[in-house]
Amino acid sequence: MSGDWAVELHGIRKRYGRGRTAVHALRGVDLTLRHGSYTAVMGPSGSGKSTFLQCAAGLDRPTAGTVRLGGTEITGMKENKLTALRRTRIGFVFQAFNLLPSLTVEQNVVLPMRLAGHRPDRRRAAEVLHQVGLADKARRRPGQLSGGQQQRVAIARALVTRPDVVFADESTGALDTTTATEILTLLRGAVDTHGATVVMVTHDPAAAAWADRVLFLSDGEIVDHLDREGAPGHGLDGDRAAGHGLDRDRSAGHGLDREAAAGHGPDRAHADRIAARMTSLAAPRAHTKAAA
Secondary structure, X not given: OHHHEEEEEEEEEEEEOOHHHOEEEEEEEEEEEEOOOEEEEEOOOOOOHHHHHHHHOOOOOOOEEEEEEOOEXXXXXXXXXXXXXXXXXXXXXXXXXXXXXXXXXXXXXXXXXXXXXXXXXXXXXXXXXXXXXXXXXXXXXXXXXXXXXXXXXXXXXXXXXXXXXXXXXXXXXXXXXXXXXXHHHHHHHHHHHHOOOEEEEXXXXXXXXXXXXXXXXXXXXXXXXXXXXXXXXXXXXXXXXXXXXXXXXXXXXXXXXXXXXXXXXXXXXXXXXXXXXXXXXHHHHHHHHHHO
């Protein structure tokens, strides 16, 4: 059933332009991701990673195919309804924190509620700020926080509406290694402890190693995947039999279980395997350019 899946992409194609000069960014992507899963998407420059995220998140419309989020088809949805859905059922974490400097931390967190026309839930805001370790920063302004703290605010904002899925686009790209690890631990904990679903585009094998599954894109197609040992199945390319996601009953607790999250952190060997797959994808492209 569609309700079993947080994200469903069927036959997704995206073409820019027409005729001989057309660029085919996505070439028939089929993918299903379970609730409570953590997926990283990698690929060489120009492989279609950004287009994949934009189409999956409803930020851009595919040329062909269908996208479902939480069982709701968004492909042909009118723009006003799609905007409302993004504000309530999708969370976003980008490399640029995208916080409003004139608002307090709490006001930034509840902004999706305000934009959706809902009364801000300060209790829920306090809950997610506690989860990301910023319970005492609610009245601060973004400019008074470090880069890592600002990204924590962005994660709290992404989680505040309990979305069907959180899309993260190079969310640690502007952070130092130690701070990036803290952010990845938070995302991992949001999945393991609170049943969140995270889809993360990244160029960094060490960051991707935190995910349950890494998908590799090349020339607009999913050409490979690599699973973390012990991770539940995701239903890639129609394989819907494996795994049942995470028990959402675990989301009742308060605060992220950092010890549990740390236990699901990456090991160096797994990150090395991911890096090796990336190298093998990039090598043919480099060879082609050299030959030209």
